[in-house]
Amino acid sequence: MxxxxxxxxxxxxxxxxxxxxxxxxxxxxxxxxIDLFYTPSQLIDGLGNDKVKPQIGQRLRIGGMVVVGSVKRDPNSLQVSFDLVDTGPLVHVTYKGILPDLFREGQGIVAQGTLVDATTIEANEVLAKHDEEYMPPEVAEAMKGIKHVPPSQLDASTNKPTQGSY
CATH class of the missing domain: 1.20.5 (Single alpha-helices involved in coiled-coils or other helix-helix interfaces)
Structure with missing residues (x-):
């Protein structure tokens, strides 16, 4: 050559x-x-066909509906905790900071943070929907056709919705 x-x-x-x-x-x-998006059911049950669950300490985003009556505020600090739900299990979220003005119980939110244990997220950012019609696309897709019934409206013996709860 x-x-x-x-x-x-x-x-x-x-x-x-x-x-x-x-x-x-x-x-x-x-x-x-990379922050993967999960719904509460996907976080608990796993994601995809392999049912892959995130590891403790992993950064992620989780979206769902804030459970009515679950918001608890620490009177001495900006610490707030609440539960998220989509179609099944609850996920507990803790957040230290000022929540968005549109944050309410019973409304959809997306929280970004770190997985503390199998059902607890320590959020460093909470995003709330901006009007009555908006829901994050990932949450809307995951919750398509599903109505959540609060635990207070479930029949204790059958764990099914009571008459007229929908």
Missing amino acids: QPRRQKRLLAILVVIALLTGAVGAMLYALQQN
Whole structure:
């Protein structure tokens, strides 16, 4: 092979190696910023066909409806805790800060934070819907056709909605 072709081949290989390294470094850096979205049912039961559950300490986003009567505020600090629900199990969320003005019980929210244990999220950001018709797309898709019945309206013996609770 001629020296000129060797130099050209070497230059092409160096460029490909640099591009591969740059793409690898970007993917590694972005890996830490990926926040997967879960609903309370997906968090408890697992996500996808493999039923993959997030690991404790993992950053994630969770969306659902704030359970009526579950909001508890610490009178001495900005600490707030509440429960989220979609179609089944409840997930407990704690948040330290000022909640959005539109945050209410019985309305849809998305919380971004860290998984503390299997059913508890420590949120660092809470987003509330901005009008009566809006619901985050992920929450709307996950809750399509589902109506939540508060535990107070369930028949204790059958765990099914009481007459007229819908």
